[in-house]
Amino acid sequence: MAERPGGGGPGVNGRLHVSVLVDALGWRLLEGRAFLEELLPHRQPLRTVLGYSSGAIPTLLTGRPPAEHGHWNLVYYDPDGSPFRWLRHLAFLPEPVLDNRLARKLLSEAGRRVLGLGPLFDCAVAPSRLPWFNWVEKRSLYEPGGVSGTPTLFDRLAEAGVPYRSYSYHDYSDAEILRRAARDVRESETGVFFLYLSELDHALHRHLQDRAVVDGRLAWYAEGLRAVFEAARARDAAAALSVFSDHGMTPVRRHYDLVAEVEALGFCTPDDYLAVYDSTMARFWFFSDRARQAVTGLLASLPCGRVLDDAELDRLGILFPDRRYGELIALLDPGWLLASSGFNGSRWRPAGMHGYHPDDADSDGVFLASAPPSLPVRSLADVHACLSEAAS
16 A cells, blocks of 8 residues: 555545546446446546556556556567566577476566566566567556656645555455555545555456346445445545546457467568567567568458557557557457467457457446536546646
8 A cells, every 4th residue: 555644634625535446447337237326426438548557547647648658558669778688698599498388487577576677567578579678567656656757646646745545456455455445534534545446357357248247246346435435425524536447348259360460471570570469459660671561461451450550649649759669550449359469378268358449439437426527527638637636
């Protein structure tokens, strides 16, 4: 738990604030389901950003698009700054020596415990390719300094001298977060509470298309949040309560083996190109004109997705001039999933996925509040202004 000590009492504006980020709580998911209406009567969809939580949550916490705060997908091209540059000296080893379950586990642990890449680090590309890449989320987003170079909600609270408590998976399970937050709201004098509940995302990946399981999980979260919110209202009848999410969850219907098609072109990595395959997109960097032309031609005929041009990347707030997140980015259509990716093996068959275009209705998050917001809220970036009222 991150905590900024202080003299206690509510936020600068005199009210108790309890804000809850529930990962993957989608607008479509709540349609036809009861979920805390009596405490959170203001309800609306929330447009996400293209990508995953690694870009969405920093946008929510900073009010800036990924192209401005710098966080988008977890892995980015950085051959000069890669903490794994030393692996280039092992390039003579056969691929199976480096790329196996044990080696990946050891490299992941080294990244987390020795190289300062944070608890989320995973060996998401072949170990022999790691020397060309870096990892963006090295610090907890839920304390000051979590997004380098861009102030977040927690930086603003600290700057304003507002005591707060934040809870996340860095310290506790969702069950423990709800239990501790209810107790702390009831017993402490802290005025600002931020809860990040991450485990619904995992449950929906596995069970999105099983209504009974989803109903049960939502009921469990509603019960835990009700206890937190009722404790807040017991302290301050005018407490500002809100629940919001970073994205929704789309049912997975079909799979496409893009990796096999690209590899069948016969080019070599890293000499001709590099690629990072995420669940719903593929990102490429080229060092050979022939490879660029061949891969671009292949993606032009993709039956279940398309290449995003610069104009669209700019509109979506993910155009990086240095191309650290990809020279060429191909996105799958909603409901499609790469048959294998760097983050998940070929045996992973989720029922739900996110990371599709923000226009996909299933990708919408939610913004639920005890009162209408003082400023318009349409997208993740707009939530930041609402949260920052606690520091103003």
